[in-house]
Amino acid sequence: GAVVSQHPSRVICKSGTSVKIECRSLDFQATTMFWYRQFPKQSLMLMATSNEGSKATYEQGVEKDKFLINHASLTLSTLTVTSAHPEDSSFYICSFRGGGNIQYFGAGTRLSVL
């Protein structure tokens, strides 16, 4: 299967700071990538769909000005959590849709905001 690299795997930051998470597809050029969030004991929830070269599409209830997504190339998408607050502490995971009608996932980033 395709390889997706996500960094960092864990980040701890102070409230009010911004955090950038990178997601790279290592062996596949991805037109469309996805960002999910998972709170404890809940399922993965789609936050936004990232399209290369165009603006991301956000799901209802997700603040686009807080969660900035950049998909500038076919192999890289970034999610920036701006002015992070403790309630943004969560597990963030990226994926891209590859061949065979499958989404391939990164290993995720655990964000803790103090």
Next chain:
Amino acid sequence: DQQVKQNSPSLSVQEGRISILNCDYTNSMFDYFLWYKKYPAEGPTFLISISSIKDKNEDGRFTVFLNKSAKHLSLHIVPSQPGDSAVYFCAASWDGTASKLTFGTGTRLQVTL
């Protein structure tokens, strides 16, 4: 509103026996379903999928069954192996593709010796 539900948070099965993981959904618009397996500190990896035009799909030891009238799907693993111990997620989409997936909360499978 949890549209995809995995009501069993955990399951323990003896090696060599069949593991059956269940998933229920409420949205009748879902037409494509996937199962993912996740090991600790890794991302979910694709296992098997099924389109709503089918009721069964098989790949080696893994078989997925879909009952549209009951809005229920299940993953059968036969025979179960210790390496199958992981968290299993079912996911669904409504456009026939692996886009905008809605996930269940997962079932932790433990295969014992």
